[in-house]
Amino acid sequence: MKFADYVCFEATITELQADNRDGAIKELVSALEKVGRLGKRISKDVASAIIKRENEASTGMGKGVAIPHVKHKSVKDIVGVVGLSSAGIDFFALDKHPVHSIILLISPTDDPDKHLQVMENIFRHLQQEKFRKFLRQCRKPEHVEDLLVEADEDPFI
Amino acid sequence: MAGEKTLEKVVCEMEVEIKNSDGLHMRPAMRFVDIANRFDSEISVSNDQTNVDGKSIMQISMLAATCGSKLKIRAEGPDAQEAVDALRELVEDKHFDEPVPGK
Numbered sequence: 001m002k003f004a005d006y007v008c009f010e011a012t013i014t015e016l017q018a019d020n021r022d023g024a025i026k027e028l029v030s031a032l033e034k035v036g037r038l039g040k041r042i043s044k045d046v047a048s049a050i051i052k053r054e055n056e057a058s059t060g061m062g063k064g065v066a067i068p069h070v071k072h073k074s075v076k077d078i079v080g081v082v083g084l085s086s087a088g089i090d091f092f093a094l095d096k097h098p099v100h101s102i103i104l105l106i107s108p109t110d111d112p113d114k115h116l117q118v119m120e121n122i123f124r125h126l127q128q129e130k131f132r133k134f135l136r137q138c139r140k141p142e143h144v145e146d147l148l149v150e151a152d153e154d155p156f157i
Numbered sequence: 158m159a160g161e162k163t164l165e166k167v168v169c170e171m172e173v174e175i176k177n178s179d180g181l182h183m184r185p186a187m188r189f190v191d192i193a194n195r196f197d198s199e200i201s202v203s204n205d206q207t208n209v210d211g212k213s214i215m216q217i218s219m220l221a222a223t224c225g226s227k228l229k230i231r232a233e234g235p236d237a238q239e240a241v242d243a244l245r246e247l248v249e250d251k252h253f254d255e256p257v258p259g260k
Binding site: 056057059061062063067069094112113115116117119120122123124126127 | 178179180181182183184187214215216218219220221222223224
């Protein structure tokens with residue numbers, strides 16, 4: 001699995017306006033709606049489902065990253081979007097540190113194995129300190145795309 | 158299962174099968190890491206390709222262990238046997254309190 005297989009680069013937000021978790025989730029879901037990856041009538045429902053999932057257990061895995069996600073019947077294939085915040089957002093993360101990089105995922109309800117492959121891809125890269133640092137420093141959506149595509153091509157990771 | 162006692166270090170290894178339909182996704186992975194961290198032993202988990210730290214949520218999430226896949230848990234330390242037993246119970250008996258196929 002590669003980032004380019006599921007990340008919607010057109011919806012990348014390199015400076016989130018929101019200063020809180022729920023706001024950031026809504027902003028990213030709206031970005032997917034704006035570029036046509038989510039239906040208009042369902043984006044609200046998707047955002048609340050992600051927030052509900054987040055309330056059950058934080059996906060702030062530490063080291064400034066969070067992977068909010070949900071399974072939703074409105075998507076046929078898994079879709080992801082990247083959001084960054086230089087100020088940092090409180091995601092109630094495991095290590096209590098603010099989150100600077102968010103990869104939000106919406107998965108179909110009937111393909112748990114693909115969801116696992118996407119998680120494998122994300123964590124394989126997020127484990128690298130260098131990758132986390134570069135991602136956080138991206139200032140334009142093109143930088144995010146370049147970084148992720150380059151990571152996809154790296155044979156050593 | 159193999160237990161090997163030296164002066165103070167016990168090494169214990171066991172193969173477990175993922176039984177819940179959704180596999181080792183983030184929530185089960187968190188429960189796994191939570192239990193692993195209760196023990197002093199070093200714990201590693203491996204599939205055919207990767208060997209990861211059983212106490213790290215990011216590393217456990219990298220295993221992408223689907224329903225039906227098998228993982229090898231290896232613990233080394235004073236409470237290795239207890240650690241492996243507790244993790245096996247979580248994965249195989251409780252299947253992370255999640256649905257299993259056909260139910």
